[in-house]
Amino acid sequence: MTAITKLKGFATAASFATVLMVGGATYAAAEEVVLRMAVPDWPPTRIMKKFFDEQYKPPSGNKVTLDVDFIPWPDFYTRVNASLTSGEQKYNMSVSDSQWLGAFVEGGYFRKVNDIIDADPALKATMAEIHPAFYNAYSTYPYTSSNIYGFPQFPDVLVTYARKDVICNDEEQAAFKAKYNEKLPCTGEELDNMDWGTFQKVGEFFMRKKGDKLAGQVLDDDFYGIAYQAGKGYDFSSMQINGFIWQYGANIWDETKIPDGQAEGVVNSPLAVKALDHYLSLLKYMPPVAKTGTMDIFKSDELFREGKLAMNIDWIGLGEASLDPKTSKVSDKLVFGMTPGLRGADGKLIRWNNLGGQPFVLMTWNTDLQNKEAMDFVKWWLSPAIQNQFAAGGGQSAVKSVYTDPKYVTYRPWNRAWAASLDWQKDVWHVPQFFELLTQQQDQFDLAITGKQDAKTTLDNIAKFQQDLLKNAGLIK
Template identity: 25%
Template sequence: MRYAEQVPRRSRSGRKMGAAAAATLIAMTMAACSGGGGGGGGDDEAGGAAAPSTIPELTEDPLTLSFIWFEWPPAQALEDFANAEYSKERPNVTVEVNTVPNANWHDAMFTQFAARQTDFDIAVLDSQHIGEAVTNGNILDLTDFIDENIDVDAYDPYLLAAYGQYPQAETGQRDEDASLYGLPLLGDTWTMIYRKDLIGDEPPATWDEMISVARQCQEDNPGVSGLAFHQANGSDAAAVTYNTVNGVYGGELWDSDERQIEGIINDEAGQKSMDVLVNEMKPLTATGSGNWFIDEVNAAVAQGKACIAFNWIAPIGGLLDPEQSTLGDTREEILDKLGFATLPTQDTDLVPLGGMGMHVSAYAPEDRQAEALNFMRWFQQPEIQKKWAEAGGVPARTDALNSPEFLDAAPYNQVFTDSVPRMRDMWNVPEYAQLIDIENTSVNAALNGVKGPEEALDDIATEQQDVLDSSGGGL
């Protein structure tokens, strides 16, 4: 899933792409049109080059290992963590996590991929980006490397599959015969954030109950909205919200085997879900919230203006900072008012998969590809995953997810551990970027009264089906 920078704001020193980098991207796009060359090891065939099973000899010369991600607190946390901890093993290596605005994240990576030349060594890809990168040969096939260096049994099978496998398996399963192109970097899902002082200590257990409690809280507390959630037409904001409601009310996004969307996403369960979202949940949100995403939901919670909110776990740490909250002068006072829980159930217990993995650019120089592989091996060690948890990361190894280092680090970390068996992802196909844009546009239009709920969902089904039918692609 995609994200935006955390708000309330927090200073960060991570490196951003400037005007020079933007100019480079334009030049690289032009080079791509004329078949520009690559760095080390790219392959024009679908699937890309394979990484060696053993890590090549590493250089002892000074080396900068570069990531590309988007602007938000985990990016700075990764850079700080890597330079503090990886340097103990590799003192000659500096890690840079270069960032771009969330809205430019996909294009910043894939423009360079198209040019067969990247200024990053490790791309942080959304789970749904993998199909596009694999079919274009942009990232290394890590299957043999992972078999030799990584204990795959240490992970929930779906997390390992979601952040690295292609073709993607059925939700909750890993196909051991499929190739792996990445390893987990950051896990994530939605948490329900609720005002204990306004609705009580016990969170609502079902989605219908949650709506009822939010409605009553809004009536009882003028100036406080019952709900706060993502509605924006950007990234995957509005689409994830609809997909989450669709899941808990028993809907399906598509039939992956038949590549069929029309008649599935807009079936009876799908229509019920859109009706709940637009006609029951939307009226409980603040005026002007039709383009809210992570930042705005965090701000509403921190300012005491929402009874119940939904947000990704990774970017909500600032909610417990008294300097960023009006709910208390200390962390303890804030926690007297805020509770965190797994999402309510309804017809099912599904929750959205978030997070992303690390992937080695097929066009990075060989010495930096080798370093990238070494970093990934190092990062997945159990003691390093626990340290990453202490530094604010969300690990993927099962032992780390159940460790005191993770569970005691923040009051919402237990939510992630408990949510892993409930996760559902979207379409892991090369057409993902087109599909998500279609859905965002129409869900946002429905939430803002531009389209009716039924019209919006039928438009999504028709337009997404046209994309799949016209692409001629397959899994």
């Protein structure tokens, strides 16, 4: 800033002050504050904006506007990344995938908020109410450290979507029992208790051709039992494969063990290879698009809504469309459960999964006033009343007093699986090298999914790449 503009600014401020003194100081406190926010364009953020406009009254008495940029999902990362790295400082807040924290904290864009939280006991209490898996994934960087950056905007987990009309049909139930000598899961509780073995049988059992019978009706198109994500784009296979790897007791490169945690030997351990093999072995029961590497979370959701599947494992975040008769052919036939798990030696299910959803964050260039208003907004957003309203409108809450409330499960049919799933969530890396790690891994998984290379080679390649990259970055000693 030049001296002249400074002088001008000073003159403006002085004249403004004079006007205030002359006109009396009655309205001196009310200021206009605009919070510009980048969010992905989907129901959880649309609801937030709606609630803000309809209900939010800033405790400061200022006039606060939430100016939201709704960005389509496929462009979201590119747009936010371009805005932040170009230095235009356009946004004061942003929704961010938890894995981006490292890249954008190290870049100097996301603001550490420990000072604000420490100064506000009420907010500190709210933060303590957030489920630890989500608190660690959404708020902390380095992962599980005491540095706080984000707050849950929309927490999410994977659940099993299923078709009641198909799996609860008496003929199908009897035939399944006759074939496998076990009960075909039908209710939510039975779905919760389903392991990968049963899931596989459901897949095999419901692979039907056009002209075959399904639940007493002749099919006019091929039908499939099961689906989960197996796409090359973004993280559309890692998010499922990570679950398998953790359930088998293997691990991905562990960022909490920097700098001693290795990639080679861990990422491609024999157990991890077994886990990946298990993941790959189920693909043959899925719709043929799984063989092309384009069966992402949107494709399997579409197949399910079009009535081509008995069961699908997908994020809750995509669930609203399946309940809406306008976008779903199966809207009135749904039942939801937790995702399948691996049956342990004690007969109990091991069901580690990769969590989903997004936190929102503040930027380093915000003014103190903007930060204050933003934090008031965050407090309001995380208050039980609003979190309950959000959940009732199709959102989810990681705040304990909200999700343990008995009415929580009545909001949406999948909410019954929510609270029990939370303890089984882990998250993928948050380091700045996240995108490099992810793209290479997705490329390699795609080769395995499309049948071009076996599980061992795939994990060996991933481990070698990660070891090299992380060593150069100083994250592995």
